[in-house]
Amino acid sequence: MNKPGDPAPDADARRARLLGFGEQSVSKSYYPELKRRLDELERFRSLLDQTGEGIFLVDAVTGRITDAAGAAGAMLGRRREELVGRFFADLWPAEAVEHLRGLFSGDFAAGRMETTLPRPGNRGGGLSVEITFRLANGDDGSIAVIVARDVTERKKNELALKRAEEKYRSIVENAAEGIFQTSTDGRMLSANPAMASILGYASAHDLMRHIKNIIDDVVAREEARQRIRSELVRYDEIKNLEIELRTKSGGQIWGLVNARRIRxxxxxxxxxxGSLQDVTARKKAEQTLQRYQDELEQRVAERTAELTRANERLTHEVTIRKRAEEAAEAANRAKSDFLSMVSHEIRTPLTSVLGFAVIIEKRLDALFEKLLDDDPRRRRQAAQVMDNLRIIVSEGERLKHLINDVLDLAKLEAGKMEFKRERVDPSEVVRRVMSASAGLLAASKDVALKTCIEGRLPEVMGDRDRIIQVLVNLVSNALKFTERGSVTCRARADGHYVVIEVTDTGIGIPDTEQHKVFEKFNQIGATLTNKPKGTGLGLTICKHIVESHGGRIFFVSKPAAGSTFTFTLPIA
Known part of the structure; x- marks a missing residue:
């Protein structure tokens, strides 16, 4: 009797046939045992179907797949029912089929290989599969048990690992610095070509053949060996240690060593x-630099001592010169005060002399006309007296101008000259000075006076009388040194300044005298036979006046081709 819930005998028979049992094996007396075995087989198949591996049973005689389990269907993109009964050779690559035929022919009882299956659904790429073959005996003859494992990810990882190893091997092989590995007691394990080259060996193999212990065979000094061993024990590493190393030829180099313990x-x-860099060139450069630095420090010390002594001498000289300058300044002040006082004292009687001389000249001229007869001798004496009086007046006027120039210069140098601050029309100044200068022209001179004012000039701020004084002086000088040609006064605005130029076609200024044109008591043309009259202070006073107004004065001159004196005044 069957228990409740047990499958019907006919159902068990169907399950037995599906699982490979023949009709003759199924009898009613065998049902309990059959049911137990069927349940175990189903549990076993369920476990196989949960695995990620594909399992195939292939008939050794026909080559047909008799059963498939696990991931077999997923690998080939088919259901399990579609695989059973198919020829193995129709579904697998040729190399796997050949391997299986060798198994069937008895060449071997088991084997392993890797192959590539097309991805299900033609999704591109291949599925890397590792296959194990084993020949087993079944009830109906030999059966090939084939287990296929998807190793695609493993192959990718292996490929990535291989590429990484190649990459880092290439980096190590082509590195410019030496790279090495040693055992914990210093025995050489590996080295790259750069390491061999630095130590003078033809190759890494040559290095490994000659050097057994890197500390004992390469490090030149015992104290360095002790330091390396001590730091590796205490800190598990050494950093940027500069030591002397022995090369294959017996020479010595300086190396920068880094190493660390790997656990x-x-x-x-x-x-x-560890790594090694050849720093011999840098070390030699540092030693050379240190030598130069020591020499430089010695020279600096010597030079400092020299400069100290020179400075002491200079300080002494400066002290003496300062005292001399103070004495000169005091003397200059005394001179200015003296000149000012003397000029005042002279100007008072000079004014009386000039006044009375002019009066006498006028009265004598009238008196001589009335008293003198036609005696030629007396008339010559009277004419001589009149000429002498005119000389007295002329030289008196010259002396008065000299005194006035000396007083002006003294005030300018002392900063006591007071300037008015008023708006001045430069066009009006130019026209007035040129008009007044026309009367100064000697009848014997063939000189034309020209005035050129460009546009309407803006006003300037300053002392009108002093500006006229500057222009009168420049025009007078031009007329003095020009016998023929022209004297031209040009005025124009240029940026923030009004520019006034006085150009003549006269004798010009020799190159040897141009550097002292604005010096005191220097008179242009002093070396001429017929030298012009003057005090030699006019241009010096002009320079002081122009610069006190915030302008500047300069000139351009060429001997025998005339001169151009230019001064500027800031626009108001």
């Missing part, structure tokens, strides 16, 4: 990884 997964010491 395994449990924390035990495994090896040391």
């Amino acid at each position: 395994d997964a449990v924390g035990d010491s495994d090896r040391y990884d």
Whole structure:
């Protein structure tokens, strides 16, 4: 009797046939045992279907797939029912089929290989599969048990790892600095070509053949060996250690060493990884630089001592010169005060002399006309007296101008000259001075006076009388030194200034005298046979007046080709 819930005998028979049992195996007396075995097989198949591996059973005689489980259908893109009964050779790559035929022919009882399956659904790329083959005996003959595992991700990881290894191997092989590995006691494990080159070896193999222990065989000095061992023990690393190293030829170089201890997964010491740079050139440069620095410091000390002594001498000289300048300044003040006092004292009687001389000249001229007869001798004496009086008046006037110039210069140098602050029309000043100068022209001179005012000039701020004084002086000088040609006064506005130029076609100024044109008591043409009269202070006073107004004065001259004197005044 069947228990409630048990499948019907005919259902168990169907399950037995599906699982590979023949009709003859199924009898009613065998149902309980059959049911137990069927349940176990179903549980086993359920477990197989949960695995990620594809499992195939292939008949060794026919080559047909008799069963498939696990991920077999997913790998080939088919349902399990579609795989059973198909030829294995129709579904798998040729190399896998050949391997399987070798298994069937008895060449081997088991095997392993890797192949590539097209991805289900033609999604592009391939599915990397690892296959294991094993020949087993079944009730109906030999059965090939084939287990396929998807190793696509593993292959990708292996490929990535291989590329990374190649990349870092290339970096190490082509690095400019030496890279090495040693055991914990300093025994050489590996080195790159740069390491060999730095130490004078033809290759890394040559280096490894000659150097057994990097500390003992390469480091030149014992104290450096002790320091390396001490720091590796205390700190597990050494950083930027500069030491002397021995090369293959026996020479010595300076190397910059870095190394650190590498530990395994449990924390035990495994090896040391390190790098080496050849810093010999830099070290020699530093030593050379230090030598130069020492020499420079010595020279600086010597030069400092020299400068200290020179400074002491200079300080002494400055003190003496300062005292001399103070004495000169006091003397200059005394001179100015003296000149001012003398000028005042002279100007008072001079004014009386000039006044009376003019009066006498007028009265004598009238008196001689009435008293003198036709005696030629007396008339010559009278004419001589009149000429002498005119000389007295002329030289008196000259002396008066000299005294006035001396007083003006003294005031200007002392800063005591007071200037009016008023608006001045430069056009009016130019016209007035040129009109007045026309009367100064000697009848014997063939000189034309020209005036050129460009546009309407803006007003300037200053002392009108002093500006006239400057222009009168420049025009007078031009007339003095011009026998023929022209004297031209030009005025124009230029930016923030009014520019006034006086140009003549006279004798010009020699190159040897141009540097002292504005010096005191220097008179242009002093070396001429017929030298002009003057005090030699006019241009010096002009320079003081112009600069006191915020302008500047300068000239351009060429011997025998005339001169141009220019001064500027700021626009109001």
